[in-house]
Amino acid sequence: MNPAQGDIFYSHNPPTMNESIPINSLKFDNRGLITAVVQDATTKDVLMVAWMNAESLRLTQERGEAVFWSRSRQEIWHKGATSGNTQKVRQILVDCDADTLILLVDPAGPACHTGATTCFFRSLEI
Amino acid sequence: MNPAQGDIFYSHNPPTMNESIPINSLKFDNRGLITAVVQDATTKDVLMVAWMNAESLRLTQERGEAVFWSRSRQEIWHKGATSGNTQKVRQILVDCDADTLILLVDPAGPACHTGATTCFFRSLEI
Numbered sequence: 001m002n003p004a005q006g007d008i009f010y011s012h013n014p015p016t017m018n019e020s021i022p023i024n025s026l027k028f029d030n031r032g033l034i035t036a037v038v039q040d041a042t043t044k045d046v047l048m049v050a051w052m053n054a055e056s057l058r059l060t061q062e063r064g065e066a067v068f069w070s071r072s073r074q075e076i077w078h079k080g081a082t083s084g085n086t087q088k089v090r091q092i093l094v095d096c097d098a099d100t101l102i103l104l105v106d107p108a109g110p111a112c113h114t115g116a117t118t119c120f121f122r123s124l125e126i
Numbered sequence: 127m128n129p130a131q132g133d134i135f136y137s138h139n140p141p142t143m144n145e146s147i148p149i150n151s152l153k154f155d156n157r158g159l160i161t162a163v164v165q166d167a168t169t170k171d172v173l174m175v176a177w178m179n180a181e182s183l184r185l186t187q188e189r190g191e192a193v194f195w196s197r198s199r200q201e202i203w204h205k206g207a208t209s210g211n212t213q214k215v216r217q218i219l220v221d222c223d224a225d226t227l228i229l230l231v232d233p234a235g236p237a238c239h240t241g242a243t244t245c246f247f248r249s250l251e252i
Contacts, residue, residue, distance in 0.1 A: 014236070014240060015241070017242070017247050035175060037163055048221065094248045096240055096245045102172055112141075113222065114140060114141045119223070121141050121142075121145070122147050122222075125146045125148050
């Protein structure tokens with residue numbers, strides 16, 4: 001959703017679903033990063049949210065497994081390289097602003113370092 | 127997933143699911159923002175990804191409808207205020223790092239300004 005365009009709903013002309021766009025259409029931020037939401041392709045649970053740079057995205061496509069950019073370690077992070085809990089990437093979706101990705105994955109194990117299936121195992125108090 | 131902790135899998139002690147945490151445990155970034163993934167509570171489709179500050183989160187909880195912070199307009203953005211496509215918030219999930227939220231919502235209409243149900247209507251070329 002692009003809030004700069006307000007909340008106008010163009011119901012007369014919804015876009016074609018699943019059109020594919022080239023990688024050079026993506027908008028990385030001023031740090032060279034793009035947000036990546038990782039979603040289980042089967043259960044549709046959101047497993048984690050991480051960051052990618054162009055190199056980690058290239059490696060993800062090359063390996064067919066999720067590779068991120070670790071902001072804290074400032075290095076390429078092949079998810080599951082140590083734990084074995086890799087994420088096989090089935091498809092990558094792109095949002096309307098081309099600045100956020102969804103990785104639809106088949107996870108080999110829990111996404112979270114705590115051992116939870118998903119990093120989102122808590123809820124906010126009301 | 128906290129990459130600073132490496133990819134260690136603590137299988138002996140997975141966390142309790144759905145424990146609730148207080149709002150003052152959340153970690154807003156140096157701009158005072160937190161990433162909010164909006165997911166349809168019924169279909170589990172990821173509809174959009176936006177940002178919240180403490181005030182928009184407070185308003186979200188008060189109204190029971192998604193309220194974001196528009197980075198481009200630098201203002202509070204009540205989703206659907208113009209279009210009518212509000213998002214009723216059923217639950218807010220928090221990740222292990224407490225720096226990303228999932229809003230589980232019942233949308234009143236399409237999330238995307240294009241008229242698409244979800245902003246993620248395109249895929250990346252392989």
